[in-house]
Amino acid sequence: MGSSSKNIEQAQDSYLEWMSLQSQRIPELKQLLAQRRSHGDEDNDNKLRKLTGKIIGDFKNYAAKRADLAHRCSSNYYAPTWNSPLENALIWMGGCRPSSFFRLVYALCGSQTEIRVTQFLRNIDGYESSGGGGGASLSDLSAEQLAKINVLHVKIIDEEEKMTKKVSSLQEDAADIPIATVAYEMENVGEPNVVVDQALDKQEEAMARLLVEADNLRVDTLAKILGILSPVQGADFLLAGKKLHLSMHEWGTMRDRRRRDCMVDTEVIFDACTTVNSGPRPTETTNNERN
């Protein structure tokens, strides 16, 4: 029990460390990107390459820690208590979907192109365009880059689907022999059972192996996308990805808190009504359970 508790604490600490590191990288990326915009040169490209390489290294290190810890508490990674419910609703195999990376590329590339085309068409009509021009490197994706990204996209979705099938099969195992039959045959629901523990240990171990595979796919996909993008495009992409990840955590936490506060308010109103009605007619007070 103590050992298990330590593993979970380690997992959470590892996650917090990872999030903290991502926060640190944001100003570093911003600084180099700003420098690139003011005076683009080869040296700056090298710095960007170095920084994006470091960031891939960060991801690999975190994945390695997860791989180690997952073999001791894999289900805690599939539904992490350190995530907000919203984040957990959106994750796949304990992390982000690799195919989401492509959606991010398309969203940045597309929206930035829309802005620039709109500006350009206005210029044609004689309008003056004073603003814009900043941070729009992904709207410069070339045909060759789009083609390479598309080939990779098709391949990664295929890999993702294969992995999803594996985890589907594992999930179904929980409703099969011996877990389901032992539960059925038990006199008292939920009694400890050696056979079940062994089966669940086996299942969690399989889930741990899949988590490692999934993390490898995530790292591999990210590295390959960065291999297609130019240094400045890669930095912009990573910056957007980190901002999104950290924002989703804050947004999810905030939304959950707001929802809980709403429940508290409801109880207060209910109590007030009860007070008003007390006296001539006795009423039963119902306790609302939280969650």
Place this chain on the structure above:
Amino acid sequence: MTEIYRTISTGRGDDVSPTKCRERRRRRIEMRRQAAVFGEPSSSRNRDRTDMEVYSSFDVPLRKQARRSEIGGLPADIGGFLAPPAASSCQKSEAPVWKGEETEDEPLYGIVSVMGRSRKMEDSVTVKPNLCKPEVNRQRPVHFFAVYDGHGGSQVSTLCSTTMHTFVKEELEQNLEEEEEGSENDVVERKWRGVMKRSFKRMDEMATSTCVCGTSVPLCNCDPREAAISGSTAVTAVLTHDHIIVANTGDSRAVLCRNGMAIPLSNDHKPDRPDERARIEAAGGRVLVVDGARVEGILATSRAIGDRYLKPMVAWEPEVTFMRRESGDECLVLASDGLWDVLSSQLACDIARFCLREETPSSLDLNRMAQEDDNDGEQNPSRSVLAATLLTRLALGRQSSDNISVVVIDLKNSSQ
């Protein structure tokens, strides 16, 4: 002989225009200049080129870029020294120029084809420059372009992309002696329409008799219902010196940009198009509105290659447009509905022609990437690619949710 003479005479009639004479002279000069620079290596390079896969075709613009940048890179002050060799090169190049076909440029075009926000890639693109030199085009080369948008799986669109052009080629190389009534142009048009229609018919027959696993329907053990709902749209364009022939089945689209105006060369086959609805209902089918008008509530296009289950309501027969080329023609855009659902034909036309303009405005920094890479802003081959790229990126920005496939053909710089 009399007919041949009449043809020549008619041709001369067209040459009377001084503008066209100047254009023709300019093209001849350009061809000679190119031949002078490349001579035999260029010719052998053309001969060695194999059929291009969709993605490998991205090498074509790059190769052409290299070729043209060599021309552009020749310093002017060295010209004097090259004068004597240039003269002899010109004389040597007389022979290659006379051959005509050997040195004629293929049309400049760009292709971009991406899965986009869909999780399945069912689109296919085929480009076959110099497909063949048929009699109907007086032994001059024709160029084939096509976009196929599959549904219910990629089997049919893949089959179309590997086979449709071979049918077109076979049909062109058959010398069917049809009735020669009417003017020469009418005869040519009728022949082209026949070629395209027969090719589509053969393609549909092949698609409906081939299972997803690749065997003939009677021989395979697959679930027949799965194979029966697989199909594809097909928009094809054949480019000759004088004409553009578009054959379309389904809701992909071909648009000609002429003097800044978008001219549709195809008309989307949607179930709620009045004449299509009438045809479907006459065939015993129904058009139901399920997330848009759909044949039997299933298919959002009213015509397609394949789709055995929905025959004969979902017809294979293409609508064919036979368009004479004009000097104001700027470009041709073929694309799947992943583009047209979010971009109007006119906007696509505006963007493509801006990308293709010779004097690119400095404010169009959208071309910066290509210029940075090539150190030369006058890369014509890259312009078609840029146009296709820009259209695709814009469609992504407007949240197209389907596969996006775009082909842009530069007609200003395509003499053939």
